[in-house]
Amino acid sequence: MTETYLSxxxxxxxxxxxxxxxxxxxxxxxxxxxxxxxxRLKSLIDGLFILPxxxxxxxxxxxxxxxxxxxGPIGKMLLQLGTTVVFSWPATVITAVxxxxxxxxxTVRGSFEQIDPNIEDAARTLGASEWKVFWSVTLPLAxxxxxxxxxxxxxxxxxxxxxxxxxxxxxPGRTQTIxxxxxxxxxxxxxxxxxVLVLVVLCLSLSAIAGLAYWxxxxxxxxxxxxxxx
Numbered sequence: 001m002t003e004t005y006l007s008x009x010x011x012x013x014x015x016x017x018x019x020x021x022x023x024x025x026x027x028x029x030x031x032x033x034x035x036x037x038x039x040r041l042k043s044l045i046d047g048l049f050i051l052p053x054x055x056x057x058x059x060x061x062x063x064x065x066x067x068x069x070x071x072g073p074i075g076k077m078l079l080q081l082g083t084t085v086v087f088s089w090p091a092t093v094i095t096a097v098x099x100x101x102x103x104x105x106x107t108v109r110g111s112f113e114q115i116d117p118n119i120e121d122a123a124r125t126l127g128a129s130e131w132k133v134f135w136s137v138t139l140p141l142a143x144x145x146x147x148x149x150x151x152x153x154x155x156x157x158x159x160x161x162x163x164x165x166x167x168x169x170x171x172p173g174r175t176q177t178i179x180x181x182x183x184x185x186x187x188x189x190x191x192x193x194x195x196v197l198v199l200v201v202l203c204l205s206l207s208a209i210a211g212l213a214y215w216x217x218x219x220x221x222x223x224x225x226x227x228x229x230x
Contacts, residue, residue, distance in 0.1 A: 004193055007173050008181035009200055011092065012158060015177060019096035019157045024150050026097070027104030032134065034105075035112045053102035057162025060098060064167045068094070091168035092175055096157035103156055104149040111145025112138065151212045155205050 030049060034042065052060050068085050069075045078084050085091045115138060123133045139146070161179035168175035170184055178197050185194040 004181075005196055005200075008176050008178045008197065011089070011174070011176060012178040015089070015092045015096055016154055016157045018093050019100060020150060020154045022093070022097050023100045023104045023153045023157070024146075027101060027108050027149055027153070028139075028146065030101075030105050031109035031112055032138070034109055049105050050102045052098050053106075057099065057160065058166060061095065061163035061166025064091075064095060064098065064163060068167065086167060087169040087171060087175060089168070089175055092164055092177055095163040095167050096160050099160050099163060100153035100157040103152045107145050107149030107152060108142060111142035115141050147215060148212060151208050155208050158201065158204060 034046060034049070037045070065086065066072050067074050068078070068091070070079060070084070070086075075084065075086070085094060119141070120133050120137055123137045124130075128136065159179060160177070161183065164175075164177055165180055165183075168177075170176050170180050172181075176184075178201055182194045182197045182201075185191070185197065
């Protein structure tokens, strides 16, 4: 019985942590690129980045299944290498990254767009390279958005169900995440198992949101003290 609870919890945690780390990097890179990009395809690319957030999860799962399936472009390449991601743990990570990416991207892009370009220009006039300007000026100023995006991405990845079920399936001990386990526990007439897992998800999600609220409140307080002292 303990395995019934621990297995999906462990799979979800390692999936969400991995997906959040990947989304963190991809979201920052994509947001920075889009802020500087001035091409004619900007609206189209921006829409593609946001699309997984507005599409039904089953549609996202079907698209991923077409891409990573045996006849898909990436699926064929993987088969030639003797492997596949369909119905495997990496599939849970891929779906979590895809559905969580828009939240990270939008939040960080908004933070980047609010930065006064004159501050970055001042660093350039002092001889700083673009790379140094980004790491020393842009990213520190965007930290609130980056942290918010990461926590929201964590919560979204934790709750992913539809796309995960289509691409990764329901394999206990391998791909069965908490949301998938809850669904099949209800289907099997095991409400106790379902409610235990629901409470776990609630605790994890509320902890993440509470942590974000505490962090924001602490930073606002520090800024107020700094302003008063100034």
